Amino acid sequence: FAYEWHICSQKSIIALATTTSTYDSGLLEYLMPYFQEKYGIAVHIISVGTGQAIEIARRGDVDLVLVHSTQLELEFVNSGCGVHRIGVMYNDFVIIGPANDPAGISGLKNATEAFRRIAEEGAKNNAKFISRADKSGTHMLELSIWKKLNLRPLNKTWYVEAGSGMGAVLRMANEMNAYTLTDRATWLSFKNQLTNLRVLVEDDVVLLNPYAIILVNPEKYPKRNYEGALMLAKWMISEEGQNLIASFKKWGETLFKPMARNIELAQLLGFPEQEKELAWYDMQEPWV
Amino acid sequence: MSKVEVKSLFKEYSGRQVLKGITFSVQKGEFFVLLGPNGSGKTTLLKILDLLEEPTSGEVWLNGEPVDYSSSKERVMLRRRIGMVFQQTVLFNMSVLDNVAYPLKVRGERNFEQKVKSVLELVQLKGFERKNALTLSGGEAQRVAIAQALVTEPELLLLDEPTANLDPKNASIVEEVISHINREKEITIIMTTHNVSQVENLADRVAILDGGRMELLGTFQEIFRSPSPNKNLAMDNIFHGVSRITNEGTSIIDIGDGVHIEAAFKRVGNVTIHVPPEDIILSKYPLISSARNTFEGTITQITDIGHIVRLRVKVMSIKDFIVQVTKRSFNEMQLNIGSKVYIAFKASSVQAN
Amino acid sequence: MSKVEVKSLFKEYSGRQVLKGITFSVQKGEFFVLLGPNGSGKTTLLKILDLLEEPTSGEVWLNGEPVDYSSSKERVMLRRRIGMVFQQTVLFNMSVLDNVAYPLKVRGERNFEQKVKSVLELVQLKGFERKNALTLSGGEAQRVAIAQALVTEPELLLLDEPTANLDPKNASIVEEVISHINREKEITIIMTTHNVSQVENLADRVAILDGGRMELLGTFQEIFRSPSPNKNLAMDNIFHGVSRITNEGTSIIDIGDGVHIEAAFKRVGNVTIHVPPEDIILSKYPLISSARNTFEGTITQITDIGHIVRLRVKVMSIKDFIVQVTKRSFNEMQLNIGSKVYIAFKASSVQAN
Amino acid sequence: MYEGIFWEEVLNITLLSLKVSGLATLIGALIGIPIGTFLGLRRFKGKRTIMRFVDVIMKTIVNTFMGLPPVVVGLIVYLLLTASGPLGWLGLLYTPMAMIMTQLIIVIPIIIGITMSAVGSIEKSIREKALSLGATETQAALLVLREARMGVLSSIIAAFGAAISEVGGIMITGGNIRWWTRTLTTAIVIETELGNFTMALTLGAILLTIAFIINLALTIIQVKGARE
Amino acid sequence: MYEGIFWEEVLNITLLSLKVSGLATLIGALIGIPIGTFLGLRRFKGKRTIMRFVDVIMKTIVNTFMGLPPVVVGLIVYLLLTASGPLGWLGLLYTPMAMIMTQLIIVIPIIIGITMSAVGSIEKSIREKALSLGATETQAALLVLREARMGVLSSIIAAFGAAISEVGGIMITGGNIRWWTRTLTTAIVIETELGNFTMALTLGAILLTIAFIINLALTIIQVKGARE
Ligand SMILES: Nc1ncnc2c1ncn2[C@@H]1O[C@H](COP(=O)(O)OP(=O)(O)OP(=O)(O)O)[C@@H](O)[C@H]1O
Numbered sequence A: 001f002a003y004e005w006h007i008c009s010q011k012s013i014i015a016l017a018t019t020t021s022t023y024d025s026g027l028l029e030y031l032m033p034y035f036q037e038k039y040g041i042a043v044h045i046i047s048v049g050t051g052q053a054i055e056i057a058r059r060g061d062v063d064l065v066l067v068h069s070t071q072l073e074l075e076f077v078n079s080g081c082g083v084h085r086i087g088v089m090y091n092d093f094v095i096i097g098p099a100n101d102p103a104g105i106s107g108l109k110n111a112t113e114a115f116r117r118i119a120e121e122g123a124k125n126n127a128k129f130i131s132r133a134d135k136s137g138t139h140m141l142e143l144s145i146w147k148k149l150n151l152r153p154l155n156k157t158w159y160v161e162a163g164s165g166m167g168a169v170l171r172m173a174n175e176m177n178a179y180t181l182t183d184r185a186t187w188l189s190f191k192n193q194l195t196n197l198r199v200l201v202e203d204d205v206v207l208l209n210p211y212a213i214i215l216v217n218p219e220k221y222p223k224r225n226y227e228g229a230l231m232l233a234k235w236m237i238s239e240e241g242q243n244l245i246a247s248f249k250k251w252g253e254t255l256f257k258p259m260a261r262n263i264e265l266a267q268l269l270g271f272p273e274q275e276k277e278l279a280w281y282d283m284q285e286p287w288v
Numbered sequence B, C: 001m002s003k004v005e006v007k008s009l010f011k012e013y014s015g016r017q018v019l020k021g022i023t024f025s026v027q028k029g030e031f032f033v034l035l036g037p038n039g040s041g042k043t044t045l046l047k048i049l050d051l052l053e054e055p056t057s058g059e060v061w062l063n064g065e066p067v068d069y070s071s072s073k074e075r076v077m078l079r080r081r082i083g084m085v086f087q088q089t090v091l092f093n094m095s096v097l098d099n100v101a102y103p104l105k106v107r108g109e110r111n112f113e114q115k116v117k118s119v120l121e122l123v124q125l126k127g128f129e130r131k132n133a134l135t136l137s138g139g140e141a142q143r144v145a146i147a148q149a150l151v152t153e154p155e156l157l158l159l160d161e162p163t164a165n166l167d168p169k170n171a172s173i174v175e176e177v178i179s180h181i182n183r184e185k186e187i188t189i190i191m192t193t194h195n196v197s198q199v200e201n202l203a204d205r206v207a208i209l210d211g212g213r214m215e216l217l218g219t220f221q222e223i224f225r226s227p228s229p230n231k232n233l234a235m236d237n238i239f240h241g242v243s244r245i246t247n248e249g250t251s252i253i254d255i256g257d258g259v260h261i262e263a264a265f266k267r268v269g270n271v272t273i274h275v276p277p278e279d280i281i282l283s284k285y286p287l288i289s290s291a292r293n294t295f296e297g298t299i300t301q302i303t304d305i306g307h308i309v310r311l312r313v314k315v316m317s318i319k320d321f322i323v324q325v326t327k328r329s330f331n332e333m334q335l336n337i338g339s340k341v342y343i344a345f346k347a348s349s350v351q352a353n
Numbered sequence D, E: 001m002y003e004g005i006f007w008e009e010v011l012n013i014t015l016l017s018l019k020v021s022g023l024a025t026l027i028g029a030l031i032g033i034p035i036g037t038f039l040g041l042r043r044f045k046g047k048r049t050i051m052r053f054v055d056v057i058m059k060t061i062v063n064t065f066m067g068l069p070p071v072v073v074g075l076i077v078y079l080l081l082t083a084s085g086p087l088g089w090l091g092l093l094y095t096p097m098a099m100i101m102t103q104l105i106i107v108i109p110i111i112i113g114i115t116m117s118a119v120g121s122i123e124k125s126i127r128e129k130a131l132s133l134g135a136t137e138t139q140a141a142l143l144v145l146r147e148a149r150m151g152v153l154s155s156i157i158a159a160f161g162a163a164i165s166e167v168g169g170i171m172i173t174g175g176n177i178r179w180w181t182r183t184l185t186t187a188i189v190i191e192t193e194l195g196n197f198t199m200a201l202t203l204g205a206i207l208l209t210i211a212f213i214i215n216l217a218l219t220i221i222q223v224k225g226a227r228e
């Protein structure tokens, strides 16, 4: 074991905290071998909740994070813990629900409108909505849509706050014939088991879900492997990395779309400094 | 129930035969005693009679019916008519009262207070009701166990050395109690003991077990008063000492207090020796004979056991020898307490253990 | 170690005094016996001497030094020079050999095989080495416990009824062994027993405990041959029977076999009665006296205990009465085994328990 | 968690935790103690080699099931209770009842295993004595159980500990639905995932405080039951 | 999981599970058994009311800690080992060592608790006899432990069961890093999250098979040690 700790404390390892969604989808498992082969550095991936990912980064236990929660990310950067936040890619959310669609939202391109109808039918006890209620990125997005409608469905029988992972919530929706909001990747991987459910609403800009990389501040955490983190981030947003992200397919579908070099979209999705950060990363010398 | 028949009973523990074909029967109301050295199988036999151990082969008949050891229901039914006192006292972690009430409770009896009270009085344990049974002294605990066996008024009582830890007064009381219920209520009793005088006082018949076999069976008179008592009963005249070999090829054993015994065997070092009482010759005058061992002593106890009289002779005011003579020669010799006598025995009569 | 002094020892269990100020001392090489009824505190006293229980107050001095019960190290050191045989046999779940080797192993001794072998031979358990100790018979187990205490050659031996479950032969052997090491090796022995003849044969001095107090202390002669033996020793003439009240206000107790005893108390139902041997008058001719109870009987045993002779008189060929007479009147009356005698005692001499 | 209803919700969560784990332990004890007693007493009976073999295998299975991962148990219960599963018609999925069932499966081997060894440690002579005094096999087993009460209580304590701290299983079968199937442990998991470590630890402290009070009662009974 | 390396990875995961839980149980036994023995034997000593009170409180604390939620333990160990925590300089976070530490904390109260009650169930007279034969307090305690070996083994079995099935704690402190800190249980959680129930159940079956083999050995020792 002593030997093993030794290896672990070497700079030849990069620790990345990320959310379960990127990890469970298999994207990182797909990308990392390319990176490792190229630079000979192992990446330890710790997949946890977004909040937990940022919290452990704040305590200096990882070198960089790959997460999706604009608000938490900004807090992390503003407190001086994280630096060089950059948008890497995005995926999208869909609203799914029972095949008989009691709220009649099928085919809508407006998620907000769909939520309104679900709430309306829910009040009449014709429909149910399951919320992840765990302050995950998915949950935050859901809350922001309710907020736009000025609805705060608390303590309503039709509004089930499940406090579980996406997969569990999908299964629950299937059991209860309920609506829910899910990222496409999880939906695709569970689709076969969820015979009662269909995708009802998709392709609204509101439903796009951007992922950011943030490095931990080397001044604050001098012991962390800043160079390694930088290199990994740089590689992720490089042409090679971005192309690999685009080429990752599961069940024949692309799950994540690169956006690091699509500055316009990035700015739309909450990365006003994308251009500047991209330039900064491109300037850094690769460290070997 | 009250009649017990045992038919060629064998019992094996991990391949070792502990009972080797025991056959006997005990009549209703009989007081039957099992005697025998340690490890002879007495406890094992009693446990089989209480249906706690299953015989390897052979049968037990209770009240004229063979016992089916495989039927748990029958075992419980029969056991409820039997009381047993174990050699090793086992009590439950409850009050004395609860311990004695337990056999009544498992039989579904409600109003046990009175019964428990009176049986505790019988064994002289009034006032101990609330005490935790595990804090009792050895003799107190044993009497609680006796109370547990008596409280259900069993038809058959199995007693495994019931008075071993009792003081003489309590032992007498317990002896009285059991001999009383045996005679007044015609309860069959099978008891083991190592106390021969208890056998004499209580037993209708005695069986001698040795090495898992029943060696002798009969009344106390028949067994203990027969002219040539069984060798296995040899319990007297045991001495411990240091042996050395003489020039003549015999051994001299120094048993302390200046008493030296000559033996025909050859042994060096610590030995335990035994001189059968019936091998000792008694005389009122100094003996000149071939017997290598002769001692002068004084009679300190005389016990009449039928046509045999047992005498305790003190040699050198310390060592007790037990000598058996017929009543006739006892009378002829006009012996009495304090009489000075001479004892003699041959070197070949001395046995080493 | 070999000298034991006990100074006003008190012991309380949950508020109840079990030892109430015991003071005595035992010399090096002395064989000291504790006698007393059940629950009198014998075991408790021995456990305190083995440093297993702490006295509530008072002191124990070993070899002229007071024992510091609070020092665990001192306790272990002293205990290693003491051997104890418990009243209730406790053995470990291992082979007999391992059980007997245990006290040697904890002392760090290596080559114990030979010692264990020879002590097992001493208690007649050769061949039992590999047997699990928990499968032994009562008497075998007790002898293993004795072997455990002897194997370390202690300077002080505490024995709590060591022969209670032994057959007479093994009991004699054990008695021989302990009396041998007591005399030859000057080992101090403190033993409890309920067997008075054992006291006579072995003890240098006896102490009588009763109710946590030391009632008597002296040699066997001093205590048992004194003209008015202590009431607490009353162990003979105990009968159990059914009492009914007569017109005259006394009770008649039917003790079975046609024997009826009249008593001064008033009791109905089951009673246990006791007639002190020294209250019984003996005569060769029918007695006409104020004594309400007279019986005819035959002498079956005569025991000389100094200037007192104890006689066992059989009444109705069943009931044994113990009678004590002085040696002088015994000689004057010319009594012997088989003599026909008459016994008499007053109704007021009959005590109910 | 929203400020306003914080304590009310904690109370609700705590009560549910207690209800689910308490009931699972209680039912588990009712099922597990008899089985454990039976298995613990077996060694007094069949002396044959085959019986011994069966005995060891059965005990090994029980001991192995003491290490059933809660997630696996949750999954199995889920597969039973899911609408398309064999017990789907009961409609128990995502109810406290489903959580109790899950914890029951986790708790039963623990109770059986520890009871088994506690009962097996009681001297053979105690059971023999009870039988001799006229007890039926069941009554004798009850008495042995009474003498082994220290160990049996220990099994209940261990089982309650496993239940109240369990999360993987009830998460799957209860769904961690707020105001309905959320317990202290599932709430702790969420708070941890959110990075609210302080809140997670606070809830942990509440859980331990409650467990302490319950264990105090159990421990007092346990200590009192000790054989001298 | 990718087809090609499937079995290799399962082997790796399984070995890590065994290594972590096995070592945690072993170290836990070395720490917990002496403490459990000490606590179990305490009742023979101080008879005073205060001593009794202290005794009950200590036992209750142990019993309560048997119900420590693994997530809370994980969190606490995490807060100790985190770079900014008091033991951060050791650099143990997200290593197998951190997982062992976590399981150790979970396992120790279980071993203490059950050992304590097993030792406490042994008749007082056994210890007294050992002391009388010249044993030191420690030697006597060892003998009592030997006589209580059935219950002590039961504590080890329960502890190993808790460790090998535990997931919430090692997830936080080990990080569930593939090829490095991923165990059978954490893998089961991932497979469950992914909806790969068949794979989750397969891994569960592997875990139980291994636990069965280990328990078979422990159970044979346990049954052999039974007092007649
Ligand atoms: N469970 C057992 N396993 C193996 N051997 C046993 C078992 N029980 C008894 N024995 C052996 O069987 C023999 C007879 O034992 P038992 O207890 O019947 O003797 P006992 O006549 O009662 O002797 P004691 O006078 O010493 O009480 C002994 O040698 C004993 O060692």
Ligand SMILES: Nc1ncnc2c1ncn2[C@@H]1O[C@H](COP(=O)(O)OP(=O)(O)OP(=O)(O)O)[C@@H](O)[C@H]1O
Residues within 6 Å of the ligand: B135, B136, B137, B138, B139, B140, B165, B167, C013, C014, C018, C036, C037, C038, C039, C040, C041, C042, C043, C044, C045, C087
């Ligand atoms: N741990 C205890 N708690 C309470 N009372 C006890 C305890 N131990 C012994 N006693 C009581 O103390 C008294 C003396 O007990 P002890 O064992 O010393 O008697 P003993 O003289 O050895 O009797 P026996 O001849 O029956 O062995 C008894 O009445 C007993 O009930």
Ligand SMILES: [Mg+2]
Residues within 6 Å of the ligand: B042, B043, B044, B087, B160, C137, C138, C139
């Ligand atoms: Mg016996």
Ligand SMILES: [Mg+2]
Residues within 6 Å of the ligand: B137, B138, B139, C042, C043, C044, C087, C160
């Ligand atoms: Mg005693």
